[in-house]
Amino acid sequence: MALALNIVSRTSHSISVLEQQMQKLSLVVFNSKREKHLNPKPRLRNPTWLVRKTRSHTDDPITFENREFIKEIVQDKLVQSNHAIDEIATNNVIWTPNIQRTGVIARKIGVYPLWLKNGSKMQTTLLQILDNHVIKYYTPDNYKPHKEIRPKVYNKKGCILLGAEFGDPSNFTKDYCGLFKESGVLPTKWLARFFVSPEGALPLGATISARHFQVGNYVDVRGKTIDRGFQGVMKRHGFKGMPASHGVTKTHRRGGNIGGGGEKARVWPGTKMPGHMGNTYRVAKGLKVLRLNTKYNVIWVSGQAIPGETNSIVYVYDTKIPTRTPTNPLPLPTLLQQTDEDVPEDIYDESIHIFSDPTIIFNEK
């Protein structure tokens, strides 16, 4: 008996030793420089929601009645997802500048001027906040970004996935529709993720309105610039070009010299040259919210150079410019809509002249 035990223990011991040695070996193998890259970690991992979105169109001859039936189901689902969540529980946390709230998906619907109370004109861009629904929430531990974050992270943030504007589910792939299963909302046309502090997290299916933002505060707007295709240096980088006459031949819109030879003998990285212009994401930072329309969920922000053409999708969030963070606490996680509350249709910043106000008269100082 004892012998048997001994053998067992010995064998187990030997196994553990073997394991250790194997581990060492494997460690050695893993650490060896030569074979480090044999099976490297994926450097870039797509987010989980980045799946193929639209289904390839098939010309299925579906009868009229059946098509109506499919529409009916979609309509029923739409009603359900519009009433998904009416109440958002407040956790009674008061907003501080460290807490990051969620952003929203909006549509740029045009530019028109507003006048200030001092009589000067100001160009403003109108952003329509779409019917944003919370699709997913990743807690700070749960969220795995596609790139390794640097080791020191002071302010760990979670991530919220928002969807806006319901689409026809039969146009989307099964994978894409699967993203919406958890939240119970109908598949949406647009998806966007926003980093949020855990205090700013929202329940799944919750909606966000234009009153998420407040008049007088500043926002950043991220959008895709207008695609201008392959452009020369004059349009792309604002070069001056060369004279039209005085013996200039065939170099009227060219960039000219791009650098010397000699020891360098190459083109420096970053040299401004012709190439594709536009169709990249840009952020317009620190835009003031001047006016709100609660009926159509539209906000007016200062400036007319917001990336993207009219009717394009943009992402709006609280500004990250430290000098323009608001001093008064913001509604956290978003503004709770009270049904009995009497909300004015238009909310103006104090500097804006309201069109239905009497004509401006200047007084002598």
Added chain:
Amino acid sequence: MNQAEVSKLVSQLKTTVNPRLRKFRNPEGPEGRLDKLRKTVTALIKHERIELNYPRADEARMYAERLISDAIRYGDTHKTTMEMADYWLVEKQLIHKLFKVLAPRFQNYDISYTRLIRAPRPYPGPEDLKAVLELRGNPYPSLRPNGSYNRNLIHNVLLEEAKKAYRAKKYAEIAAKIDAVETAVGLNTNSQTDVPENDEVVAKEVEDKSTKEEK
């Protein structure tokens, strides 16, 4: 952001209008472009169905629609419309057809006057997209496939069954709700009726889930 022109009034086209017009580059310049298009428009009015390259068909379609809509709107007594018809229809006998045949035909149409269908391209051959452009109400047989047997296709049969099941469930739910309300009215106690209703709903959901799993 310029002002819209107000000197002329036009009817809205019933087709989608491209945001930009195609150039159709040619040695005669923009004049040549219109020349090309008016040949196509004339052919369309004449033959009522033509097969051609897609871009030209798409472009010519808009012009043909405009011409017909003006003919309906202003009639043959309007000078500018007559000038337009004279320019756009190379064969002059077609002007009569436009005002006497097509305008009455499309008088009460709520949809577009023309139809644009993508056609298969010859293989092997040039890779240009092909299309068929036709006037609605033409005497030729339809280009659409015969849909009378679609009902018997498998996905339609399945959908038919699904529809029956869905409707039955829906009506049952509505009936249950009405019953609940009636009992509530009968008892005159709102607070008590809420509880069993909720229970029912929960029970139904559970049932649904279990049936789904079985499937």
Added chain:
Amino acid sequence: MTKLRVVDNSDIGRQAMAEGKPPKCIHVYNRTGIGYIGDKVLVAIKGEKKRGILVGLKQNQKPKIPKFDSNNIVLIDEGGTPLGTRIHVPIPTILRTILKEKTQSKGADYTKLLSIASRFV
């Protein structure tokens, strides 16, 4: 070398305009080198170098600011005092603000120009 029009009644200006030899701008006293309303310019007039203030321009203006059919100047001396005693065309009211601002920043007093204007527009 823009040809300008002297709109005050200073001797040199009147003579130059009467002879059909209007002054030419040879320098603009700002960083861009493009003259706007209220900018000080150096002009060549009758073989002399004189300073003037632009009081009306041909270029397109912002709303409510008048655009003139000619480029008008009023001749001034080193201290900002106009050489003439009257301006015989209207001058824009925005000059009141611009010249006041310029006076504060520099030593010369340009606001004397406003007092000899016959009409504002």
Added chain:
Amino acid sequence: MLSIFSKRPCIKCFSETSKILLRCSSQTATSTIERNKDQLKRQIVEYRHVYPEFLPDPKIEYRNLIREKLERADMVARRTQVDIPEFYVGSILAVTSSDRHNPEKPHRFVGICIKREYCGLRASFIVRNMIDHQGIEIMYNMYDPTIHKVEVLRLEKRLDDELLYLRDALPEYSTFDSNMDAEILPEGTPVPINPIKVKLKPRPWLERWERKNLKGIEELDLPERFFKRAKELEKPWEKYDLMKEYMRTIPEEEQIEIFSEVQAELHKLEVQRKKMKRKRVIVKPSKLA
């Protein structure tokens, strides 16, 4: 071409038709209702001459129905505060506005309207006059809240849609007395078209007017080569481009939708203006007596 559209939408008959429409809706005479509806539609569409800036930019890329709706609401809100009357290029206006640089009194500028451009809240017009033999132009934003009053001293049209050639014309064509009295047109008359032909100064000009196909200028005294070149650059085929024409206009159906949305408000403002005018007319003789 302008002469076809010189008729103003008469407010009186407009209100009558609406009344008729109301009356008919209670009865069941479908044919008369339809006829009246057609008439009403035609009346509404006539608004496009008086309020061209209410029509949006026809470029498809710039259009958004919600933005346009909000913009129109703002325009109507501003119009309730300031009376912007009907005027055209060629009308003589007096614009009174408060000036930040001269706060003592509001500034009044009289002149001829030589251009109207842009739509929506950006709508603007240029007023030109000669003061002390100096040509002066001021551009105003129509919905600028510093504008107190826009008076139409003489309501008329010219032969062209833009009168920018007045810059190169003899000074008497753009000289107007700043103390001019308003000329009142009898109610219901169409807007008169002034057939005056302007004489231009000799070249150099700001633009090549001989290429612009202008109707309101006298025969130009130029060498033959100028006209030859102008002939070369003409684009006679462009008037046949039906789609280009379509893309420059807003279709009738949309115009009806747009104007029927703001019509009630605009009509109220028009009636108010009429009342004010009548009052002023009554006041005048008492002063004289």
